[in-house]
Amino acid sequence: MFSYYFDLALRSLKRNRVLTALMIVAIALGIGASMTMLTVLHVLTGNPLPGKSQTLFYPQIDPRDMADYEAGEEPPRQVTWIDGMNLLREKRADRQALMTGGAVPVQPTQSALDPFFSDARYTTAEFFPMFDTPFRFGHGWTAADDEARARVVVITNELNNKLYSGKDSTGQTLRMKDTAFRIIGVLGDWRPNPHFYDLNMGDYSGVESVFMPLSTSRDLHLPLNGSRNCWGRGGADEAHFENASCVWLQFWAQINDPAKVAGYRDFLEHYSQEQKTLGRFQRPANVRLPSLMEWLDINKVVPSDVRLQTWLALGFLLVCLVNTVGLMLAKFLRRSGELGVRRALGASRRAVFGQLLMESAVIGLAGGAGGLLLAFVGLWLVRRQPSDYAELAHMDVAMLAATVVAAVVSTLFAGLLPAWRACQITPALQLKSQ
Amino acid sequence: MDILPILTTLRRHKITAFLVILEIALTCAIICNAVFLISQRIERIHMPSGVAEHELIQIELASIGAKADEFARAQEDLAAIRQIPGVTQVASVAQVPFGSSSNNAGIRIDPNQPKSMIDASTYYGENLIETYGARLIAGRNLRADDYRSMDAVMEGVRSGDTKLFPATAIITQSMAKRLWPDQDALGKSIYIGKIPLQVVGILENLVRPSIEDDSTANYSAVIPIKLAQGQYVIRTAPGDRERVLKIALEKLKQNNPHRIVVQKRTWDEIRGNFFQNDRSMTGLLIGVCVALLLVTALGIVGLGSFWVAQRRRMIGVRRALGATRHDILHYFQTENFLLATIGIALGMVLAYGINLFLMTKYELPRLPATYFPIGAIALWIIGQLAVLGPAMRASMVPPVVATRSV
Known part of the structure; x- marks a missing residue:
């Protein structure tokens, strides 16, 4: 039965090529546009650390003075050096890391390469185990290295390819800002999206090329990158940031046991009160402890333009579907005579309905294939855009399957009304008018 | 041109007529908002800087x-x-x-x-x-x-x-x-x-x-x-x-x-x-507008052709009874104009609704009334252009069709 209907559908579609082509093109355009945008949205709303993200938290505390105070306001989105160091020393979470962004002048020993600036992450040791970073060669540094302000560095695979043509470079010396660093690790391919651990660097920017202990970067006065907010007598130059009333560091905590999250929040509360008693904090304790995914929501990392474009594409798909309903209705009703004969020869309404739906499904499949092609073109266009998420716009298997399913389901849905309408034909009337 | 006979005919093709109206309404609503978004982006791209x-x-x-x-x-x-x-x-x-x-x-x-x-x-x-x-x-x-x-x-x-x-x-x-x-x-x-x-x-x-x-x-x-x-x-x-x-x-x-x-x-x-992002958004919006108008136009062509084919006998009878080719052409053009007008009216309400949604979700300003005619004119023109082909074919139907196959 199935293959017979399929055959009938193909014959019928061939009979009226223009109308068929119009329907397929409309479905393909609608599906192509929608799936392009949904894929982009899918990529951008993804989890940067699947399986791990629920154990990662971003503590927020409010160290500011009473100027500009408003009760219930969100605490700053970064921490001061003093608070970061205090939280780090307390070690109340399973793992914790304090970090900030920067840029370092890299001076390759190879004469063929000019010195260049590289983005850098200055962080404490537990960054690597906490974020499960893959290592191609070597490993990260230890808390002892942090303490000793060791001249050690971890570089990305990309930089390793550029400087050492992909060979194991651990143990080699890398000169940066006239200082010799020992390479102790090379990261494997790692590009968490969004760049969740520091959203000031561009929400979807790639991973920094150079990682080194935070203490080392401060010791050498390496240039900082990112956002800083100061209050009161804040506003110091970079060399004196440790004592400034400015927030400029990110602090992350890993809490494996969900039952301990409330305990950590209490600790933050307690810490704020203690600092207030000491006179460092002035505002009433105001702490938050968003999880990684909550933190991304708070920061509205998904560009509103992308959401708007997705709505637009879905609206376009709706128009395309209405268009297809109309065309299919025209096509089915035009065949009233043929359908009348089938009915008169004993085909049940159900059978005719099934036959017509099969025809819709075939259009849906063809439209889906076209849509898939257009989605690939669309994503290629998105990748050529200047935005920092552009290079991420790739189709994965899930979206590929979703595209085809969406096309067939939506076309079947569009075929329901015309097929039902065509089934209402009274066979006798149709036969008479022949 | 008499509108009443057209309405009577349309009443017999309720579903098809409704679909045309719906498509025009949706297109009109999206276009009004898209054009508004485009003009906002263009204005932003030309933001004065005060420098040389x-x-x-x-x-x-x-x-x-x-x-x-x-x-x-x-x-x-x-x-x-x-x-x-x-x-x-x-x-x-x-x-x-x-x-x-x-x-x-x-x-x-x-x-x-x-x-x-x-x-x-x-x-x-x-x-x-x-x-x-x-x-x-x-x-x-x-x-x-x-x-x-x-x-x-x-x-x-x-x-x-x-x-x-x-x-x-x-x-x-x-x-x-x-x-x-x-x-x-x-x-x-x-x-x-x-x-x-x-x-x-x-x-x-x-x-x-x-x-x-x-x-x-x-x-x-x-x-x-x-x-x-x-x-x-x-x-x-x-x-x-x-x-x-x-x-x-x-x-x-x-x-x-x-x-x-x-x-x-x-x-x-x-x-x-x-302003790179604004420029690419403008390009995308223009692309969607063009695609929408194109799809709508093709839809009207498709349905128009179907209607003409279905009404060949009726057209033949009218021609035999003395209607000129011009009358037939006008008939289909007026029909399309009627459908477009109803669709546009519906589209305006929808455009306003979409704008309200965008205002709450994306902090966009209210859609100024001056943007409504843009969508209307665009759809009237597209409708007339799209129906021209089928209407011309209808006007070519010879009166002799009325006498055949009876």
Whole structure:
């Protein structure tokens, strides 16, 4: 039965090529546009650390003075050096890391390469185990290295390819800002999206090329990158940031046991009160402890333009579907005579309905294939855009399957009304008018 | 043309007619909003900057080794650049309009205000107003004795010695209006924290490097602080920019080879980069509008052809009864016009609804009434163009059809 209907559908579609082509093109355009945008949205709303993200938290505390105070306001989105160091020393979470962004002048020993600036992450040791970073060669540094302000560095695979043509470079010396660093690790391919651990660097920017202990970067006065907010007598130059009333560091905590999250929040509360008693904090304790995914929501990392474009594409798909309903209705009703004969020869309404739906499904499949092609073109266009998420716009298997399913389901849905309408034909009337 | 017979016929094709109306309504609603979005983006892309747009070059350098005696070195750099033929102005700056990276400060007009009134961008650097080409519309320019060095200011922050801070500032017209809506801002003081800065001049405009909210895009203050951060802006005639940039880079390299060029570009490129997203969004919206109109037109062609085929006998009868070809053509054109009009009316309501949705979700302004006719006209035209083919074919139906197959 199935293959017979399929055959009938193909014959019928061939009979009226223009109308068929119009329907397929409309479905393909609608599906192509929608799936392009949904894929982009899918990529951008993804989890940067699947399986791990629920154990990662971003503590927020409010160290500011009473100027500009408003009760219930969100605490700053970064921490001061003093608070970061205090939280780090307390070690109340399973793992914790304090970090900030920067840029370092890299001076390759190879004469063929000019010195260049590289983005850098200055962080404490537990960054690597906490974020499960893959290592191609070597490993990260230890808390002892942090303490000793060791001249050690971890570089990305990309930089390793550029400087050492992909060979194991651990143990080699890398000169940066006239200082010799020992390479102790090379990261494997790692590009968490969004760049969740520091959203000031561009929400979807790639991973920094150079990682080194935070203490080392401060010791050498390496240039900082990112956002800083100061209050009161804040506003110091970079060399004196440790004592400034400015927030400029990110602090992350890993809490494996969900039952301990409330305990950590209490600790933050307690810490704020203690600092207030000491006179460092002035505002009433105001702490938050968003999880990684909550933190991304708070920061509205998904560009509103992308959401708007997705709505637009879905609206376009709706128009395309209405268009297809109309065309299919025209096509089915035009065949009233043929359908009348089938009915008169004993085909049940159900059978005719099934036959017509099969025809819709075939259009849906063809439209889906076209849509898939257009989605690939669309994503290629998105990748050529200047935005920092552009290079991420790739189709994965899930979206590929979703595209085809969406096309067939939506076309079947569009075929329901015309097929039902065509089934209402009274066979006798149709036969008479022949 | 009689409308009543058309309505009677349409009543017999309720579903098909309804689908055409629905498609036109949806298209009309989306197009009204899309055109509005496009016009907003275009307006944003053309946001005035207040600077000499086509005359500026930015060069940013970062030293590799330890920094020593930066201020004297910056003076050497500036002197070297000034000697290049064609250079009219040069300044050491900390930020460029539309340059993305920015310094901002909360501004009060009374140190005892509990909250700062606005957040404004703070421009530092000697000779900055002349180099950027910002127009002073009231008061005076900054003088040599207004300036303090960045090192002195930092020392002041640490020691609390207010004498080390500058005491004057120049602000933009829009910032002045926001702070003192009904008064002259000249001579009044703005406060950054507790530090007073007397407003000595008003600029026509000077856009911020990074913009969070377009309505505050021009809230900028120029504060007399001397800098040496390795970032230079050069002003020269538009045609000289390429040449000057090349020579400047050579001279800077001669002065101190132990540094890296981080940025070298004309200000036109800076502006282009800043609005890249808006430009691609505009392109995308235009593309969707065209695709929508095309799909709708093809839909009308398809359904029109179907109707003509279905009504061949009716057309034949009418022709046999004396209707001219013109009458038949008109019949289908009027029918389409009727359907389009109903669709457009429905589309207006829908457009308004979509706009309300966008207003709450994306903080867009209300759709002005002037955008409604755009969608209407577009769809009337598209409808008429699309139905022309099928209508012409209908008018070619010979009267003899009426007598056949009876």
